[in-house]
Amino acid sequence: MFEAMTVLIRRDLLLALRRRSDVLTTLFFFVIVVSLFPLGIGPELDTLRLIAPGVFWVAALLASMLALEKLFAGDFEDGTLEQMLLAPEPVFVLVLGKVLAHWLITGLPLVLLSPLLGLQYDLPGETLRVMVLSLLLGTPALSLIGAIGAALTLGLRGGGVLISLLVLPLYIPVLIFGAGAVEANASGLGAAGHLYMLGAILLLALVAAPLATAAALRISAE
Amino acid sequence: MLEVIDLECIRGDRRLFSGLGFTLGPGELLHLQGHNGSGKTTLMRMLCGLIAPAAGEVRWQGENIRHARETFHRDLLYAGHKSAIKGDLTGVENLRIACRLAGITVDERHAWDALERMGLRGHEDLPARVLSQGQKKRVTLARLLLSRAPLWVLDEPFTALDRAAVAFLEDVIRRHLADGGLVVLTTHQAVSLTDEAHVKTLKLGWKREGDV
Numbered sequence: 001m002f003e004a005m006t007v008l009i010r011r012d013l014l015l016a017l018r019r020r021s022d023v024l025t026t027l028f029f030f031v032i033v034v035s036l037f038p039l040g041i042g043p044e045l046d047t048l049r050l051i052a053p054g055v056f057w058v059a060a061l062l063a064s065m066l067a068l069e070k071l072f073a074g075d076f077e078d079g080t081l082e083q084m085l086l087a088p089e090p091v092f093v094l095v096l097g098k099v100l101a102h103w104l105i106t107g108l109p110l111v112l113l114s115p116l117l118g119l120q121y122d123l124p125g126e127t128l129r130v131m132v133l134s135l136l137l138g139t140p141a142l143s144l145i146g147a148i149g150a151a152l153t154l155g156l157r158g159g160g161v162l163i164s165l166l167v168l169p170l171y172i173p174v175l176i177f178g179a180g181a182v183e184a185n186a187s188g189l190g191a192a193g194h195l196y197m198l199g200a201i202l203l204l205a206l207v208a209a210p211l212a213t214a215a216a217l218r219i220s221a222e
Numbered sequence: 223m224l225e226v227i228d229l230e231c232i233r234g235d236r237r238l239f240s241g242l243g244f245t246l247g248p249g250e251l252l253h254l255q256g257h258n259g260s261g262k263t264t265l266m267r268m269l270c271g272l273i274a275p276a277a278g279e280v281r282w283q284g285e286n287i288r289h290a291r292e293t294f295h296r297d298l299l300y301a302g303h304k305s306a307i308k309g310d311l312t313g314v315e316n317l318r319i320a321c322r323l324a325g326i327t328v329d330e331r332h333a334w335d336a337l338e339r340m341g342l343r344g345h346e347d348l349p350a351r352v353l354s355q356g357q358k359k360r361v362t363l364a365r366l367l368l369s370r371a372p373l374w375v376l377d378e379p380f381t382a383l384d385r386a387a388v389a390f391l392e393d394v395i396r397r398h399l400a401d402g403g404l405v406v407l408t409t410h411q412a413v414s415l416t417d418e419a420h421v422k423t424l425k426l427g428w429k430r431e432g433d434v
Contacts, residue, residue, distance in 0.1 A: 007322045011311070018310040018349075079304025080323075086270060088296040088325040222273050 004089045005097035012101035022070060026106045030063040031117065038120045045122045052121035053131070053182035060110060060135060060178075061171050064142040067106040068167065069160050071098065071150040072217065081154075085221055091214035099147045099210070100140075107139035123186070130185040130195075137198040138178040144202075144209035145170050151216035174201055223247050224269070224373060224404055228278035231264055238264055239426060240277070246422065248372070248402040251395070253409070253423045260427030262408045263303065266375050269406060270300045282373070296325050299371040301379060305362045309351030313337050313361045316350055321368050328368050336367040341387060355382045366394055374398065376407040 016023050037055050038048055075081040075098075084094050114135055115128045123131070149167035153159035181194035223245060230240035238261035246252050254262045267273045269280055271287045271294065280287050287294045307316050314333045321328040328336075337346045340360045350358060359382045366374065374395075380388050388411070395405055399420060 003327075004323060004325075007319060011308075011315075011319050014315070015308060015310055074308075077304075078308065079302055079306040080308070082272060082300070082302055082304065083306045083320060083323050085272060086295050086298060086300055087323045088292050090292075094323075 005093050008097035009101040016105045023105050026063050026067045027109050030059050030110045033059040034117045048121045053179040057175050057179040068146040068150045068163055071102050072154055076154050092210035095210045095213045099143050103140050103143040111135040127186045130191045131182045134178045134181040137202050138174045141174050141202040141205045144205040147213045151213045154220035225281040229275050230277040232276045246404050249399050251405040251421050256426035266377050297371050298373050299369045300375045302377045305358050307350045307358055312347045314346050317364050336364045340364040372403050374405045380409050380411050
């Protein structure tokens with residue numbers, strides 16, 4: 001059952017490797033948005049430290065948003081999606097593979113780069129560590145939740161804007177606990193509570209989102 | 223055996239067909255006919271389970287395909303209008319991934335073999351985006367050579383193919399039928415498939431002979 005999933009993951013990674021520009025746009029978007037704030041606000045370290053968690057998390061949200069449109073669009077246009085729906089494997093397993101690959105391509109690089117960008121905000125080492133951890137737990141949840149919106153808006157005109165309207169409200173809990181974890185650590189409170197909540201959201205999304213996405217894909221493909 | 227019972231299709235507020243029924247047994251071919259827009263593709267997608275019928279049901283080996291999804295999909299090969307080919311992948315990669323999604327593991331050698339038999343010698347490891355329309359179609363149809371599914375649903379399989387490829391494909395379909403397979407297809411081209419006894423035809427639409 002999971003063999004078809006790994007095949008899909010490997011295919012998507014291979015496609016990303018052959019068409020690197022798609023991967024890099026998301027990453028550069030994140031880098032640029034995060035770097036614009038210190039330039040705009042000026043070198044007041046106290047202010048920068050204060051806004052860092054929010055800026056990082058909002059930038060991560062928007063970057064994830066930006067990449068969502070392409071999640072199923074290619075497969076929908078060339079007919080691979082039909083073949084996925086006609087595969088003997090349950091569709092949600094294939095969806096899980098697609099989302100995982102999508103996160104590896106667009107989410108993980110952003111997580112790995114964030115400590116470097118955090119230096120612009122004069123964040124201490126411990127806070128950087130919490131930020132990476134929170135992004136590591138939060139960005140997969142963003143991809144999973146976003147996949148539902150991407151599946152629902154497949155083939156619609158102006159789908160991109162519609163995805164943001166559908167998905168951004170659902171991102172709010174992740175934003176609150178993600179940015180909250182970093183803030184809590186920076187202000188000396190423990191980040192554990194927030195991180196546990198992020199983990200719980202991730203687990204919930206892992207169970208529910210692929211099923212919802214699979215149902216949405218069936219509707220969109222009709 | 224494929225059974226279609228009282229199928230009805232409503233798209234938007236138009237009824238494309240209703241009360242449609244037929245059965246198709248091993249070794250039989252169903253040729254769907256009808257003018258553009260008469261619902262051939264819709265019917266095929268309905269047979270595959272991609273579209274839910276407004277009424278009626280499709281049964282495979284006596285079971286409604288909605289309830290026996292996995293077994294049905296293992297027995298089904300659908301080649302639609304869309305090629306399901308990635309331009310950035312080579313022919314071999316495309317073919318192997320398509321087969322794997324359909325539940326068959328194909329090693330590299332067999333994939334090369336199938337593409338060569340499909341007349342793509344020398345083009346197996348080119349990215350699919352540089353292939354011509356007909357060559358892409360050949361990559362898609364190479365799946366037929368590797369498939370073990372008894373039921374083939376082919377939407378316009380002959381378009382964009384040259385004469386030699388059409389003859390080859392006819393041969394593949396004929397052999398599949400001889401092995402006890404079932405085929406549902408649409409085509410506007412005159413093709414000689416098999417002896418008349420095993421060919422059923424179904425006409426969709428309301429236009430008469432001579433209408434445009």
